[in-house]
Amino acid sequence: MTDFQNLSEDELQAVILNAEKALKAKQANKRKEVMNQIKELAASINVAVEFIDDEKKSARKGIKVPVKYRHPNDPSKTWTGRGVMPKWLQSLVEQGHDRSEFEID
Structure with missing residues (x-):
């Protein structure tokens, strides 16, 4: 071994x-x-058997979701709009900004 x-x-x-x-x-x-x-x-016993292949991967798995929000001063900070809101966007919203201000057109 x-x-x-x-x-x-x-x-x-x-x-x-x-x-x-x-x-x-x-x-x-x-x-x-x-x-x-x-x-x-x-x-x-003269019975036909058919197997269903359930190992096929989901068509949605691995699909990248486009970025929906971008930090105004740091373009490397982005968010797709899914999941937990990132801290950078949370702090900007708490400062009085609207989330829609950071949407990518």
């Missing part, structure tokens, strides 16, 4: 990635085996 204490961070990350890939491959193979067994059992 490998002594993980003596590995660098990059080497540890590589070990983790390889282990995750190996685990996913084993799980996929096991799933295929079980599905084949189910198909064989179903065929033995």
Whole structure:
């Protein structure tokens, strides 16, 4: 077994990635085996089996939401308008500004 204490961070990350890939491959193979067994059992009693692939990723996952608000003095500070309002915008609103002043056209 490998002594993980003596590995660098990059080497540890590589070990983790390889282990995750190996685990996913084993799980996929096991799933295929079980599905084949189910198909064989179903065929033995003249029943058709159809599997629905629920592993497809959501079409919305990973879609970037456009920026809706930008800090007037620091353009690197932005907000999409979703989730918790950032502190920079919160403080400006508390100072009496309207949120719509910082909307991007």
